[in-house]
Amino acid sequence: MNQQNFILVILILIALPVCLIKAEAAELKPFTTDGCSSFPDGTIEHKNLWLACCTAHDLAYWQGGTFKQREQADIDLKECVAQVGEQEIAVLMLAGVRVGGTPFLPTSFRWGYGWPYPKFYSELTEQERLQVESRLAEYADTEQH
Incomplete structure (x- = not known):
């Protein structure tokens, strides 16, 4: 085996696990939020002042999507926190x-954290969107009870 073929085989072996993960239907975990992650949820006087902003941001991050959607979620967080006066x-x-x-990075607060890692930037498929809708309905039910 020449050096070029050897390198090709190594690259295929490295990429194969990621391709197999992508090929199988990934299951979206139920929505969870850790508030503002490692950041305070509010001020000393108002401990949960911007917590709702972080929860909405977590909802966007949990489901993931495109780079532009992440960018918008981050801008929405900034605007929400600014609207509470901060x-x-x-x-x-x-x-x-x-x-x-x-x-x-395989963190618990990464973009697309509801999906198995790795879940990089991409439009959600129809099947993924249906999972998001289903999990959101489950979450709404638990919030009402």
């Missing part, structure tokens, strides 16, 4: 999620 905190949070929310 402009400086909003800018700080935006910087944190832009750096820490990458889908390329």
